[in-house]
Amino acid sequence: xxxxxxxxxxxxxxxxxxxxxxxLDLKSQLQELIPEQQDRLKKLKSEHGKVQLxxxxxxxxxxxxxxxxxxxxxxxxxxxxEGIRFRGLSIPECQKVLPAAHSGGEPLPEGLLxxxxxxxxxSKEQVEALSKDLxxxxxxxxxxxxxxxxxxxxxxxxxxxxxxxxxxQVQSEFQKAYESGIxxxxxxxxxxxxxxxxxxxxxxVAAYVYQRMYKNGDSIPSDKSLDYGANFSHMLGFDDAxxxxxxRLYITIHSDHEGGNVSAHTGHLVGSALSxxxxxxxxxxxxxxxxxxxxxNQEVLLWIKSVVEECGEDISKDQLKExxxxxxxxxxxxxxxxxxVLRKTDPRYVCQRxxxxxxxxxDPLFQLxxxxxxxxxxxxxxxxxxxxxxxxxxxxxxxxxxxxxxTEARYYTVLFGVSxxxxxxxxxxxxxxxxxxxxxPKSVTMDWLDAYCKKASxx
Ligand code: NMX
Ligand code: MLT
Numbered sequence: 391x392x393x394x395x396x397x398x399x400x401x402x403x404x405x406x407x408x409x410x411x412x413x414l415d416l417k418s419q420l421q422e423l424i425p426e427q428q429d430r431l432k433k434l435k436s437e438h439g440k441v442q443l444x445x446x447x448x449x450x451x452x453x454x455x456x457x458x459x460x461x462x463x464x465x466x467x468x469x470x471x472e473g474i475r476f477r478g479l480s481i482p483e484c485q486k487v488l489p490a491a492h493s494g495g496e497p498l499p500e501g502l503l504x505x506x507x508x509x510x511x512x513s514k515e516q517v518e519a520l521s522k523d524l525x526x527x528x529x530x531x532x533x534x535x536x537x538x539x540x541x542x543x544x545x546x547x548x549x550x551x552x553x554x555x556x557x558x559q560v561q562s563e564f565q566k567a568y569e570s571g572i573x574x575x576x577x578x579x580x581x582x583x584x585x586x587x588x589x590x591x592x593x594x595v596a597a598y599v600y601q602r603m604y605k606n607g608d609s610i611p612s613d614k615s616l617d618y619g620a621n622f623s624h625m626l627g628f629d630d631a632x633x634x635x636x637x638r639l640y641i642t643i644h645s646d647h648e649g650g651n652v653s654a655h656t657g658h659l660v661g662s663a664l665s666x667x668x669x670x671x672x673x674x675x676x677x678x679x680x681x682x683x684x685x686x687n688q689e690v691l692l693w694i695k696s697v698v699e700e701c702g703e704d705i706s707k708d709q710l711k712e713x714x715x716x717x718x719x720x721x722x723x724x725x726x727x728x729x730x731v732l733r734k735t736d737p738r739y740v741c742q743r744x745x746x747x748x749x750x751x752x753d754p755l756f757q758l759x760x761x762x763x764x765x766x767x768x769x770x771x772x773x774x775x776x777x778x779x780x781x782x783x784x785x786x787x788x789x790x791x792x793x794x795x796x797t798e799a800r801y802y803t804v805l806f807g808v809s810x811x812x813x814x815x816x817x818x819x820x821x822x823x824x825x826x827x828x829x830x831p832k833s834v835t836m837d838w839l840d841a842y843c844k845k846a847s848x849x
Contacts, residue, residue, distance in 0.1 A: 408478070410510040414519040417582060419508050424578065424823045431824050448839060455650075456730060461658065462826060463649025465506040465816045473737035474647055476502060477509045481643060481737045489514040491617060491638065496745075499618050499641040499812060500524065503589065506646060506816040525614040525621070527590035534558055535598060547599050547801045548679035552672050554595035558588065559668035568664065577664075578823040584667040585815035592811050593618070596804045597625035604798050622808065626796065632749055633794040639745060640787065643738045644806050646813025650731070652677040653684065653807075657814035658821065662829040667818050674814050675807050681725070684784075684806040689725035691788030691799035693717070694758060703754040710765045718773060726785030727766050729778045738783035742790060755789040 413419055443459045450458045466476045476484060488497035488511065500520045504512040512520070537557035538550050559565070563580040572580065594612060601609050610625050619638035623629070628637075649658055657674035661667070678684035701709050717724055729736065743763075746756045763781060770779035788802055820826075834842075 408505075408509065408511045410504070410508060410512050410516055412513070412515075414516055416504060416507065416516070416520055416523070419510075420578075420582065420819070420823075423508060427820075428824060448843065451834065451839070454730075460831065461649040461655065462824075463654070463658070463817055464509075464820050465813055466646040466648050468648040468731050470731055470733040473732060473734070476646060477505050479505065479511075481741050484642065485741070487511050488642075489517045491620065491635075496635050496639040497642045498638055499645070499809070502642045502645055503812045503816065506813060507819065521617050522614075524586065524590040524618055525612070527587045528594055528612055530558070530591050530594045530598075531561065533560065534595060538595075538599060538602065543603055546679070547603060547804045548675065548685070548807070550599045550602070551592075551596055551804045551807060552675040552679070554599065555588070555592065555668060555672040555675060558591055558595065559666065559672070561587070562666040562668055563587075564666040568666075574825065577825075578819055581667060581822040582819050585819055588667055588671060589811050589815055592808050593622040593625060596808050597622065599804060600626050600798075600801055603801070628794060628796065630794055633796075636745065636749075636790055636794060639741065640790075640805060641809040641812070643741060644783065644787075644809035646810070646816070648731075649817065651683065652680065653810055654814055654817070658817060659829045661818045661821055662826065667815055670818060671811060671814055674810065678807055678810060679803060682723075684803045684810075686725045686782070686784040687787050687802040687806060688799045690784050691792060691802065693725050694755060694762075694789070695799075697758065698755075703758065705758070705761070707761060707765050710761055711769060714762075714766055714769045718769070724766055724770065727770060727779065727781055728776055729780075729782050732780070732782065733778050735780040736782045736785075739781045739786050742783070742786035746786070746790060746793075750790070750793045753789065753793050755792060759786060759789050 410419065444457075446458060450456060466474055467478075468474050472480070474481065479487065484497050484502065484505070488501040488505065490497055498517050498521070501512050501517045504510070504516060504520055534554050534557040538554050541550055541553060563583040564577070567576075567580040598609055601607055605627060610627055612621050613624050614621075616624055617638070619641050620634040622641070623634045623637040628634075647654065649655060653674040656677040657670045660673040661670035665673075681689055697705060697710070697713055701713065705713070714724055743760075746753065746759075750756055762785070766781070767779040770776040787805075788799060791797075791802065791805070792799075
């Protein structure tokens with residue numbers, strides 16, 4: 391047997407091990423899994439609690455804790471060279487084994503949600519049941535719209551979206567249960583209800599923000615017969631079948647990126663104080679809205695459009711190189727390139743590139759993105775300080791959305807936010823089920839570091 395056959399065999403064995411039972415109810419599947427995972431964590435703690443995971447250096451303390459292992463995050467794991475795996479499955483594996491709307495289509499985000507929560511690959515029937523459950527949870531009270539309407543329509547879409555999520559908090563089941571004295575062993579149950587409600591409702595809130603800002607407030611009601619991704623696309627006003635496929639792929643790949651990224655970490659941190667999922671997720675969105683994190687998708691399209699405005703679509707590679715240097719020399723970053731962990735091209739970029747090659751190979755902005763893929767990495771390498779010169783997820787998403795008519799770049803981070811609810815909420819449920827601790831790392835001052843280092847060097 392050659393190594394290719396061997397790896398496809400081990401993949402299919404792994405997939406079989408990951409298949410769900412036939413039970414259609416996600417919550418009862420979780421109910422079965424939780425005691426097992428609680429025991430596993432207890433054992434890990436009692437048998438290996440004192441094992442060291444590495445040394446903390448002064449560079450790490452000063453440098454944003456890069457490379458410091460310090461969080462438990464069950465739903466996904468990021469390898470610097472290979473990229474993300476959701477519960478052990480890479481993006482191409484998810485595309486192969488997760489149920490799709492039609493044969494050979496992109497994975498349905500509901501299937502990914504099932505996988506994130508249970509670690510198991512759902513059947514088509516289970517995904518359909520979850521899809522219906524989410525559709526039935528999607529009602530948004532009027533005061534949420536009123537809270538958004540209180541803001542000027544010129545407010546950034548992320549401000550409007552996060553305000554809507556905060557207003558959704560009024561219906562928190564966790565807060566109600568906590569106030570009535572629920573036992574901590576049951577925390578996960580109202581957290582589950584809040585999380586599923588939140589995931590169901592964020593597309594409605596997000597679509598409202600879009601319609602309010604760009605389409606004179608004419609909301610499009612949700613269509614319960616559609617799956618999660620297709621319905622979101624529909625509520626935004628895009629009923630093209632390819633745009634629906636893009637939305638399914640988009641929501642699937644942006645959902646989770648292990649626990650240390652700014653939005654996931656913020657959601658987990660705020661949740662560790664037993665703030666309910668709405669409070670935790672709204673905080674996460676505020677982190678996602680920063681230009682070094684999720685807002686980079688907006689920045690990429692605006693930057694690409696500025697290239698076209700100044701130099702035209704047919705820009706040569708030499709001109710492009712000059713433009714990249716101009717951006718760097720003006721003290722700005724090249725948006726969509728670099729990463730805090732990844733050291734290769736982001737597989738989320740790769741699968742979006744494959745989508746473009748299949749569906750929109752002649753799009754001029756896609757061709758510009760392809761040219762940038764050749765031009766930017768050598769320039770960033772030449773700069774000498776960038777640890778990863780390769781493109782990340784945000785370098786590609788905008789041109790795909792733009793192609794199907796979603797041209798408003800300032801809105802793009804809201805789409806990222808809708809997707810990220812799947813990952814952050816899945817982990818929040820597990821945070822409560824496993825009784826994970828309040829997050830409270832130690833901080834020190836420069837005086838403390840000076841004194842510590844002097845003592846260490848004289849010892
Ligand atoms: N353009 C210019 N300079 C860069 C870039 C870039 N794309 N990437 C890194 N650098 C600089 C960085 O600013 C730092 O400079 P200085 O020492 O002067 O502060 C130096 O290179 C070393 O940074 P790294 O260790 O390579 O990267 P770090 O882990 O600190 O930051 C990012 C990671 C993602 C913040 C950084 O690569 C960046 O700013 N990229 C552009 C923004 C972006 O695309 N963000 C989206 C990330 C993905 N997401 O969705 O969240
Ligand atoms: C993400 O998806 O969260 C980004 O790639 C940033 C990160 O992982 O640090």
